[in-house]
Amino acid sequence: MRTALAFSTVLSLTSAHFTLDWPTARGFSDDTAGNFPCGGLDSVKTPRTSWPVSGAPVQLNMHHDQTRVAVYISIGEDPGSNYSVMLKPQLSMQGLGDFCVGSVSLPEGLNVTDGTPATIQVVTNGDPSGGLYQCADVTLTTKTLSEQDYGSHCKNRTGVKVVEENIAGNPNGTASGDSPSQSAAPSGTAAPPPSGGAVLPTAAPWLFGAVGLAGLALL
Numbered sequence: 001m002r003t004a005l006a007f008s009t010v011l012s013l014t015s016a017h018f019t020l021d022w023p024t025a026r027g028f029s030d031d032t033a034g035n036f037p038c039g040g041l042d043s044v045k046t047p048r049t050s051w052p053v054s055g056a057p058v059q060l061n062m063h064h065d066q067t068r069v070a071v072y073i074s075i076g077e078d079p080g081s082n083y084s085v086m087l088k089p090q091l092s093m094q095g096l097g098d099f100c101v102g103s104v105s106l107p108e109g110l111n112v113t114d115g116t117p118a119t120i121q122v123v124t125n126g127d128p129s130g131g132l133y134q135c136a137d138v139t140l141t142t143k144t145l146s147e148q149d150y151g152s153h154c155k156n157r158t159g160v161k162v163v164e165e166n167i168a169g170n171p172n173g174t175a176s177g178d179s180p181s182q183s184a185a186p187s188g189t190a191a192p193p194p195s196g197g198a199v200l201p202t203a204a205p206w207l208f209g210a211v212g213l214a215g216l217a218l219l
């Protein structure tokens with residue numbers, strides 16, 4: 001019975017690829033989830049979510065058992081398709097359900113202040129090729145999240161793990177072996193991922209909320 005229940009849960013999840021649960025996504029359309037940008041949802045959604053510049057989680061819900069993930073941001077009221085700034089270089093993760101990309105912070109040198117509007121775009125590898133896209137419209141804030149708020153927006157289902165971090169390229173170009181599309185991250189101002197790409201067989205340091213918060217306190 002337990003097996004049957006788990007199986008039906010997996011079946012019910014397979015259609016949505018992944019969802020961006022926090023900051024609040026523009027929405028999700030299964031038919032257009034593979035359309036750049038934002039999975040076909042072109043309109044800015046209000047109210048925007050307040051998102052701390054100093055380090056905040058991005059809460060996803062994964063519906064494939066293996067996924068490449070990267071997070072980008074575009075500064076401004078309505079970015080169109082200009083997602084040139086990388087917040088989290090491509091990583092490889094395993095597992096279904098809640099997955100928190102923790103302690104995401106803005107690279108230095110961006111001209112932002114408290115209240116600057118921006119849009120976060122999460123890109124994953126496609127199904128089976130290309131990419132999948134979800135966006136959330138945010139207001140950048142210098143206010144940090146309380147420990148409780150951080151925890152409520154940073155959950156990991158048991159068994160979810162990061163396999164590798166700082167992988168070169170973009171998730172929309174890695175699934176099929178095709179040459180990477182430049183659409184998700186034009187090379188212009190994107191922060192280069194640290195070289196090396198450490199393999200983390202168990203868990204990234206930011207994977208769990210409490211650890212992510214501890215890291216945050218050091219900033």
Ligand SMILES: [Cu+2]
Pocket residue numbers: 014015016017018063064127
């Ligand atoms: Cu899918």
